[in-house]
Amino acid sequence: MRFKFVHAADLHLDTPFRGVPADSGLxxxxxxxxxxxxxxIVDLCLREHVAFxxxxxxxxxxxxxxxxxxxxxxxxxxxxxxAGIQTFIVHGNHDPLSGDTGxxxxxxxxxxxxxxxxxVEVRREGKLLCRVQGISYxxxxxxxxxxxxxxxxxxxxxxxxLHANLGGAEGHxxxxxxxxxxxxARGLDYWALGHVHTRAEYVLSGGAVAVYPGNPQGRxxxxxxxxxxxxxxxxxxxxxxxxVSVDCVRWHRLEVPLTGLGSLDALVAAVTEQVDASCAxxxxxxxLRLTLTGRGPLHRELxxxxxxxxxxxxxxxxxxxxxxPVLVESLRDASRPELDLETVRLAGGFSGTLLAEAEALAxxxxxxxxxxxxxxxxxLSQRLRRLGVDALETRRPELVEQAGWQVVELLHxxxxx
Numbered sequence: 001m002r003f004k005f006v007h008a009a010d011l012h013l014d015t016p017f018r019g020v021p022a023d024s025g026l027x028x029x030x031x032x033x034x035x036x037x038x039x040x041i042v043d044l045c046l047r048e049h050v051a052f053x054x055x056x057x058x059x060x061x062x063x064x065x066x067x068x069x070x071x072x073x074x075x076x077x078x079x080x081x082x083a084g085i086q087t088f089i090v091h092g093n094h095d096p097l098s099g100d101t102g103x104x105x106x107x108x109x110x111x112x113x114x115x116x117x118x119x120v121e122v123r124r125e126g127k128l129l130c131r132v133q134g135i136s137y138x139x140x141x142x143x144x145x146x147x148x149x150x151x152x153x154x155x156x157x158x159x160x161x162l163h164a165n166l167g168g169a170e171g172h173x174x175x176x177x178x179x180x181x182x183x184x185a186r187g188l189d190y191w192a193l194g195h196v197h198t199r200a201e202y203v204l205s206g207g208a209v210a211v212y213p214g215n216p217q218g219r220x221x222x223x224x225x226x227x228x229x230x231x232x233x234x235x236x237x238x239x240x241x242x243x244v245s246v247d248c249v250r251w252h253r254l255e256v257p258l259t260g261l262g263s264l265d266a267l268v269a270a271v272t273e274q275v276d277a278s279c280a281x282x283x284x285x286x287x288l289r290l291t292l293t294g295r296g297p298l299h300r301e302l303x304x305x306x307x308x309x310x311x312x313x314x315x316x317x318x319x320x321x322x323x324x325p326v327l328v329e330s331l332r333d334a335s336r337p338e339l340d341l342e343t344v345r346l347a348g349g350f351s352g353t354l355l356a357e358a359e360a361l362a363x364x365x366x367x368x369x370x371x372x373x374x375x376x377x378x379x380l381s382q383r384l385r386r387l388g389v390d391a392l393e394t395r396r397p398e399l400v401e402q403a404g405w406q407v408v409e410l411l412h413x414x415x416x417x
Contacts, residue, residue: 001234003129004048008041008229009056009163009194010215012094014069016061017219020287025320026327029285033382034061035072035251039386040246041229045085049233051129052122054086055164056194056213057092061141063099070104081107086122089113089135090164093175094195098139104160112136113161115147133188134161134229137175147178152187157237157277160186163194163404166210171222183210190232190239197223197244211238218251221289221329226250232363251329252278252288258296258335264311267298271315287327292335300337308333 017030022207045053060069077087087110091097097115106112111120113134122129133150150160164176166183184190184204190208199214205256213230215223228245254274261267279286292302302308312331319326 001125001127001129004050004160004231004233005040005052005054006045006048006050006231007054007056007211007213007227008038008190008193008216009196009213010058010092011055011213012058012061012217012219013037013038013072014061014066014187015217015219020327023325026285026287029325030249030327031093032219032348033247033284034219035307036248037227037246038072038076041216042079044229044244045080046083046229048211050085050231051124052132052280053080053087053091054132054159054161055087055089056161056192057090057137058094058194059089059091059097060099060221065095065099065101068241069393073367074106075105085109086111087135088120088132088161089136090134090163091196092160093137093142093173093260096137096139102260117146118206119158128156130157130159131160132159137163141173142175144176145178147182147186150188152184157190158188159236160188160191162191164213165195165314168191169196169198180204182212182284184208189237192232201241207238209241213242215247217247221253221287223250224251226251226310233287248282248284250286251282252286253291254288255291255293257294258292259294261296261298262414264298264301267311268315268318275322275326279322279324279376281324285323285324285327287329289329289332291332295336297335300331302333302335 011034013034015034017027017033020030039065041053044050045185059073060066080087087107089110089112091100091112103367110218113136115136115138117129117133117135117348118167119133120226121131127362131154135146136400146162146164147160150162152158160183162176162179164177165172165174167180168177169172175195180202183202184206187206187208191204191209193212196212200212202210204210211230211232214227216229218224218227224265226245227247227250228243231244232286233240233242254271256267256270257273258267261270275286275288278288302311308331312328315326321331
């Protein structure tokens with residue numbers, strides 16, 4: 001039998017997007033982004049006439065679901081209900097069952113799995129289509145390997161719906177941990193996973209597959225690139241999978257080399273070229289982190305006090321006027337002096353010694369030791385913290401290294417004059 005379904009996860013409805021400045025003019029677009037992405041998932045289900053939608057946990061951004069998020073979820077699921085499309089839901093660590101107040105009901109076509117493993121038969125026109133198994137998090141922290149509760153009950157195509165950390169993925173809490181071997185041992189055909197926000201597929205023995213669709217809407221600069229869900233077509237027990245992007249705001253990390261750029265105009269043109277190539281017109285907005293790299297004469301210019309801050313402010317203003325608008329999350333300088341530092345280092349003398357000292361201090365352990373011993377640094381850090389500035393709270397070895405470069409550049413400029 002042939003049928004289709006959509007697998008989505010980690011909607012994080014009503015994510016606050018705290019990193020977006022209120023005065024940017026883009027805050028409203030960002031705050032609506034998770035809702036718009038989910039609406040596009042439902043559009044896809046309706047357009048493709050799927051049998052059902054799978055939502056693999058973290059539908060909400062917080063355990064205390066906002067009223068706006070719950071109403072939006074109900075509205076979209078009503079659209080599927082009217083079309084005769086079922087929805088299967090498990091809850092994860094961001095939206096455990098304990099956070100549900102029961103104040104808002106869901107359509108009869110929606111199955112929310114509880115804290116105990118359960119299997120449901122999916123039927124179409126009285127005929128068995130497939131089986132869906134699932135289990136939700138009762139509380140935020142679930143350390144048990146929940147996949148061990150799943151098991152094949154019949155030869156029919158069987159889906160396992162689970163919010164879990166497969167293989168100890170970094171950057172995600174190790175909740176419901178499991179391995180590829182664990183999933184393969186359960187004998188199911190398709191594992192619809194949630195929790196990890198990066199899209200991934202794992203082929204299991206016997207032709208089965210475990211899939212993370214990733215989250216449908218990037219929420220910060222560490223979730224760059226297109227985001228979406230997976231459209232799955234099942235025929236003769238095998239699956240064909242197609243990723244479909246549904247995000248309406250996209251995050252980017254762009255590197256702009258200073259090499260060969262001799263003026264600020266050339267730099268602005270290079271940034272514009274990168275933005276043109278990366279920021280698709282069909283989306284509602286973009287957000288990006290710009291990092292300057294390479295060597296060039298502009299490195300010295302941008303090392304001057306306030307220069308980088310002023311350049312960032314100008315680019316933020318200019319790019320926000322584009323259609324679609326572009327938010328500059330930050331402009332960072334990872335470029336290096338045009339001066340050949342290796343030659344300076346090998347030449348020795350005061351400049352070479354200075355570079356060596358800066359490199360030694362850039363070691364994280366050396367920085368920790370400096371912070372522990374230097375009372376003036378600690379005092380300065382405390383004063384800055386009282387002013388709401390955390391510049392010295394986090395050890396940043398690259399700042400020490402850059403300070404060494406700047407001093408050496410100044411020394412060589414004086415020698416040349």
